[in-house]
Amino acid sequence: MHDLFKILWISTIAGLATTFGSILVLLFGKPQERVLASLIAGAGGVMLAVVTVDLLPSAWQNGPPLQVGAGFALGLLFMLLAAKRLEVPNNTLPLSRRQRLKRTGLLIATGIALHDIPEGMAIAVSQEAASNLGFLIAFAITLHNLPEGMATTAPLKMARIRWWKILLLNIVIAFFTPLGALLGLLALENVQNSLAFFLALAAGAMTFLIFAELIPLSRERHPHYALLGGTIGFVFFTLVSVLHPG
Template sequence: MVDLSLLQDMHPVLQALFAGVFTWMMTLTGASAVFIIRDVDRLIMDVMLGFAAGVMIAASYWSLLAPSIEMSLQNGQLPWFPALVGFLLGGVFLRGIDKLLPHLQYGRPSNASEGIKTPWKRSTLLVLAVTLHNIPEGLAIGVAFGAVAGGGYPYATLSGAMALTIGIGIQNLPEGTVVSVPLRRDGMSSFKSFLYGQSSAIVEPVASVVGAALVILVRPLLPYALAFAAGAMIFVVVEEMIPESQRGGNAPLATMGSMVGFSLMMVLDVAFG
C-alpha cells in the first residue's frame, strides 16, 4: 500500500500543485531522451501517440465522467445533465483555444499550422501543439483533487486522484520525446530541444491549481467541472492524437498502443480509485 498520509495533510490546492509538477517532471524525463537519441522511428512515434490517446480516453471516463454522474445522483440532480453539459462545454472550450492558439502538429509541414497566423518558428508551433494537449490534463488533475476536498462523495478519493495523476504522468513520458526528438532531428541543439520539449508541460501545474481552486470555491460546479475536463481531453484525442497516430501507415500498431494505454489507465483507476 502507498502511504498517502503526507498528502492527506496538505491543502487540496497544494496537492494539485504537486501532482501537476509530477506530470511536468515526467514530460521533462521524456524530453531528456534527446540527449541519447537523435531520431525516433515513425512507428514508435505512432505507437506512443496511440498509447497516450488510450490513457486519456480511459481517464476521461473512469476518473472524470463516472464520478460526475455519481455525484449528480447523490445531489438529487438528473444524473446525465451535468455530465452532458460539462462534456460539451469542454469540447467547445478546446475548440476555441484550437482556433486561436498558433500550433503545428507533429509530422505536418510548416505551412499546415493552425490557429492565428504568426511568423513564429516551427519549433515554437510544435511546442504549442503539445501545450494545447496539456491544458485539459492539468485541469483534470486539479478537479480530481478539488473533488476530494468536497467530501461526501465515495467516487472522489485521494487514491483515485493519485491514480489519475500517475496515468497522465506515464503518458507524458512519450509526449516529451515526441516534442524534443523531432526538434533535434531538425537541427536544433540537444539542450535547446530538451528545453523546448519539457516546456510544453509547464502549463500543467498552473491548470491543476486553477482546476482545484475553482471547484473548491464553487462546489456546485464540481460535476460540471469533472465532465468539462473529460470533454476537453476527448476533443484533443479525437481531433489530433488519434488521427496523427494513424497517418503514418502504422494504424494497427497505433491502435494496439491505444488499447494498452486504455487498459493501463483503467487498471490504475479501478485498483486504486
C-alpha cells in the same frame, strides 16, 4: 483546498514527462515510428479508460445531468477553439527547411502548453473527487506528455537549435500542468457545487484530445501498432480503476 501539496506534486511530475521526452531525443535521437505510434495510442487508450470509467461516472454522481452535459460540451468546445487557433496559416513566402522545422517545433510546443492547462485542471478536480483518481489521470497524462516532448524536440533539433534552448523550452512547458492544477483548485474553491461541472469539462477536453489528435496521429504510419498500444492502454487502466476504486 485538500491535498494541495499532493496535487501539485503529481501534476508537476506529469508535466515534467514532456521534459524527459525531450531529454531522450537530445541524447539518443528520435525513436522509431512504431514505438511513437504505440506510445501515443497507449496514452489515448489510457485517457479513454479514465474518461469512461472514472471521470464521467464521478461527474454523474456529483451533480445534475445538465451540469455534466454542459461541462462536457464546453470541454470539447474549448479544445476545438484551441486547435483552430493553432492551425498554421497559408504562407505564400517560401521558407527554408530549417525555418519550417523551427516553426513546426514551436507550434507543437505552443499546443502542448495550451493542452497542459486543462490537463492540470483534470488532475486537480479528479483528486478532489476521489483519492486515487488524480493519480490515474496524472499517469495517463505522463504517458501522453512523453511522446509530446519528443515531438517538440525532434524538429527543433533538426533545425539546429541549441540543445539548452530546446531543454529550457520543454522545462517551461512542463510547468503549465501544475499551473492548470492550481487554476482547477481555485475554480473549485470559488464556484460552489461545481465539482461535477469541472470533472465533465476535463472529460470533454480529454475526449477531444483522444479522438482529434492522439488516435489520428498514432495511426498515420503504423495503424496496427497504434491499435495494439491503444487496446493495451485502455484494458490496463480499466483494470487498475476497477481493482483500485477511489
